[in-house]
Amino acid sequence: MSEYNTIIVERKDAVEWVTLNRPEQLNTLSMGLVDELRDYFTQVASRLDIRVVVLKAQGRAFCAGADLSGEGFDGEASAQLIYNMQKRIGNIYRAMRSCPQVIISLVQGAACGGGFSLVLASDIRIAGESAKMNAAYIKAGFSACDMGCSYFLPRMIGASRAAQYMYTGRFIYAKQALQHGLVAEVVADEQLPAAAQPWIDDMLRTTPIGLRMTKEGLNQNLDAQGLEAAMALEDRQQALTALTADCREAQQAFFEKREPVFEDR
Numbered sequence: 001m002s003e004y005n006t007i008i009v010e011r012k013d014a015v016e017w018v019t020l021n022r023p024e025q026l027n028t029l030s031m032g033l034v035d036e037l038r039d040y041f042t043q044v045a046s047r048l049d050i051r052v053v054v055l056k057a058q059g060r061a062f063c064a065g066a067d068l069s070g071e072g073f074d075g076e077a078s079a080q081l082i083y084n085m086q087k088r089i090g091n092i093y094r095a096m097r098s099c100p101q102v103i104i105s106l107v108q109g110a111a112c113g114g115g116f117s118l119v120l121a122s123d124i125r126i127a128g129e130s131a132k133m134n135a136a137y138i139k140a141g142f143s144a145c146d147m148g149c150s151y152f153l154p155r156m157i158g159a160s161r162a163a164q165y166m167y168t169g170r171f172i173y174a175k176q177a178l179q180h181g182l183v184a185e186v187v188a189d190e191q192l193p194a195a196a197q198p199w200i201d202d203m204l205r206t207t208p209i210g211l212r213m214t215k216e217g218l219n220q221n222l223d224a225q226g227l228e229a230a231m232a233l234e235d236r237q238q239a240l241t242a243l244t245a246d247c248r249e250a251q252q253a254f255f256e257k258r259e260p261v262f263e264d265r
Contacts, residue, residue: 006033007040014051015200016044023059028067029114034089041095048264051208052200055122056106056192063115065136089114093148096121097219100212102203106192112136113146120152123215124199125182127174128189139169155222156182207246208264213237
């Protein structure tokens with residue numbers, strides 16, 4: 001897709017700011033929004049010129065979950081239709097985790113169900129004071145194990161806490177999310193874009209390949225079979241990055257006390 005109807009994509013240097021743009025519907029996941037998010041995160045993966053993606057939303061909610069008035073929620077759907085729809089939505093989160101860019105989510109208001117999973121699939125999360133997040137699936141009659149929630153949440157806040165929120169559908173409010181380590185910081189809603197900038201600046205001071213490989217390594221080693229498997233991947237990454245011109249530039253800039261200039265080679 002070269003043009004989008006439900007998201008706004010704005011580029012600022014090596015960063016793209018992606019805004020969910022269905023504010024009157026609380027940015028619920030219509031099939032149109034699902035397909036556009038999946039398309040965006042799939043195609044950005046091959047763009048080495050983009051190093052960071054910031055995901056945010058228009059209006060008073062980040063994303064209130066699935067659009068329950070849409071396809072597949074009328075009670076008449078077949079098992080095959082529901083399964084296909086699950087895969088169709090789930091491919092957003094797969095694409096988010098597999099793309100090499102770091103994803104920062106800026107969360108204001110409700111992030112529920114599939115919207116909560118958008119937050120969880122991000123790499124860094126910053127919450128506005130109004131933020132509240134929950135595994136709303138269970139509130140709608142489904143299992144709370146949906147859209148990667150049962151994978152992401154226990155790894156982020158621990159199995160016991162994850163169980164408390166997933167069994168009940170209770171909200172995790174901004175201050176609780178900070179206490180649990182789920183978000184990096186909590187700021188006033190209007191300060192969310194400004195709060196993202198220092199994180200962006202720090203990441204842009206790293207080598208492009210080093211940042212990409214760090215995300216890949218973290219993803220792989222979350223499920224590593226042990227220390228040896230994790231360190232084997234690390235050893236290969238370090239050997240590859242050590243041979244790049246950008247690695248030499250980073251070291252030279254450090255000793256010369258200046259900002260590095262990277263060429264991604």
